[in-house]
Amino acid sequence: MLKKILIANRGEIAMRILRTAKEMGIKTVAVYSTADAKSLHLRFADEAVCIGPSASKDSYLKQLNILAAAEVTNADAIHPGYGFLSENANFSRSCQKMGIKFIGGTPENIERMGDKASAKATMKEAGVPTVPGSDGLIKSYEEAVKIAKEIGYPVMLKATAGGGGKGMRAIWKEENLKSSWESAVQEAVAAFGNGGMYMEKLIEEPRHIEIQIAGDKYGKAIHLSERDCSVQRRHQKLAEETPSPFVSEELRKKMGDAAVRAAEYIKYEGVGTIEFLVDKYENFYFMEMNTRIQVEHPITEQITDLDLLKLQIELAAGARVPKNNFYPQRHSIECRINAEDVYTDFRPSPGKITTLNIPGGNGVRVDTHVYSGYTIPPFYDSMIAKLIVTAPTRSEAIIKMKRALDEFYIEGVKTTIPLHRQLMDDPNFLKGDYTTKFMEDFVLDKKYEYDL
Structure with missing residues (x-):
């Protein structure tokens, strides 16, 4: 098993990796830019190393600085999270050369699937439907x-x-x-x-549905069912759910089998995602592969009772994947909470959080790195939290999400909470009748703004 992991990321995913590593008895190293000197994960990591100034290109994307931090702290692995260097084949290869385990795709996996044109050609060879x-x-x-x-x-x-x-x-x-x-x-x-x-x-009335997969170094892969990521704005996901209200048991099996075939064809190692476009006739087509953990991984954890970060780390250490595929027994929804003003064209809203109330209760999970008094820097992605609810049925999950959103108070900055609260009342969303074009006709209603 790995002894010390350097977390080459920031924000909520850094906290997420750190928590699982601690539970596994693995030491952690946090890296941070000068803008993140008061970030929450620094308080709980065993060691912390500053890797540069605020700009990502001078810190979180600076490969030499991160590798140097791993060397001086004797880390035997690097977890890149998502974004930044998580799908950088050169970085994966540099880790390999230094004898540091990269907890993500191999350089060959990333090179083969990172470029969309070559990924499509590879999937054709594997017999996976392509557009x-x-x-x-x-x-x-x-x-x-x-x-x-x-x-x-x-x-x-x-x-x-x-x-x-x-x-x-x-x-x-x-x-x-x-x-x-x-x-x-x-x-x-x-x-x-x-x-x-x-x-x-161009696929008309498309849904964006992805299959979570896991593969080991012995050539075996499994799938952990699907996530529906069709609620998007300008190709950026806003909310996700599993199982998809559109996917039948037959389609789920077909897509799952295709995703496993794709992963085994490229000998994929680790946790990853095969993304599909699905048309209204239930035809599905390969879109891309993410050779990393996804932002929306918690909803899959909620319906499978698996810790995907733990699985990632175990696979990196040489473990085998579980024997069987996983299918949903419950329903889980995630809302991405971004520091953005939804009423002024989603303008980023960095600044100091003056008041924070995080929802709780049975079936409610919040993954975040923010706290009351925390200042959101203007240099990075605007996502500050993920609100995840889980219930026996979709209708119960939506009711639970409404309640949780009503409890979620953030003052000092604008957030996407009002948008999500309105989404949970939208007739078409309630029916599960939505595509990737859904948000183009979504009209924001001021009544969902709140005052503490």
Whole structure:
């Protein structure tokens, strides 16, 4: 078993990793930027090392600083959490060369699945359904015109190095292709330094449904059922639930089998996620693979009674995956609480939290790193907490989430709590009738703002 883990991240995921490591009897090293000098996880880690100034590129993305911190503290493993360096093949390889266990995908896993075009080609080889589209990257605009005609409009242009909706364009008619191509390439170069584009058939009325998988170094993989992540704004997830209200037992088995086949084909080691787009006819298509822990992993933990961080660490230490797949026996919903003003186009709302009341009770879980008096820095992602509820049925889980949101008070900054409270009353959400386009027609209602 690993003896000391350096946590190469911040915020709630750093606390999450730290808690599991402590329960496993593993020593922890926290790293932090100068902006995070008063972060909660520093109080509970066995050691803490400052790795640079506020900007991510000078601290949490600075590979040499993190590796140096691991060396001076004699850490035998690094857990990257999500974001930052969690899907960086070079960092994974550097850890490997230094004899430090990277608790995430192998360099080969990340390289094969990190680039969207190569990931799609790999999944085709594995026999996993993929969206009709270009074979690899498109070499020119003229080729884009030809491919669009072959697969038929509407089509979707995607940056191969993309994420968060950057470099993506939906095109419904040929006359819009040229301007969309030029702007997507330009945006991709600015965001990722890579203007490579590929094209896919646009899936109408799509749901974003992902399968949680785990694989060991012996070539075996299992799945832990699905999560529905279709409630999104600008390709950023807002709320997730499991099981999906859309997925039948037959579809769950088909998608689960495909995800396991994908993981075993690439000999995936660790915990990861295979993401699918599912159309209204229950056809599903591979979208991408995340070779890391997901933000929304707690809802899977709630319905399986597994600690996914513990499983990650055990697999990294050479354990085998459990023998059987896991299927949901309860219903769990997660709302991401971001420090954003939902009434002014979701503008980030950094600042000092003056009042904080965290909900509790049976079936209520809050993963967070904030506390009363904590100052949210303006340099990082705006998510400050995850509110997770679990109940025997979906309707009971929604009622529980309403109650928990009513108890969740944060003052000093604006948050997405009012949005989630309104979401829990939305007729279409209540029916489970929503797609990835759901939030485009969502009109925020001021009555859900509150005063303490």
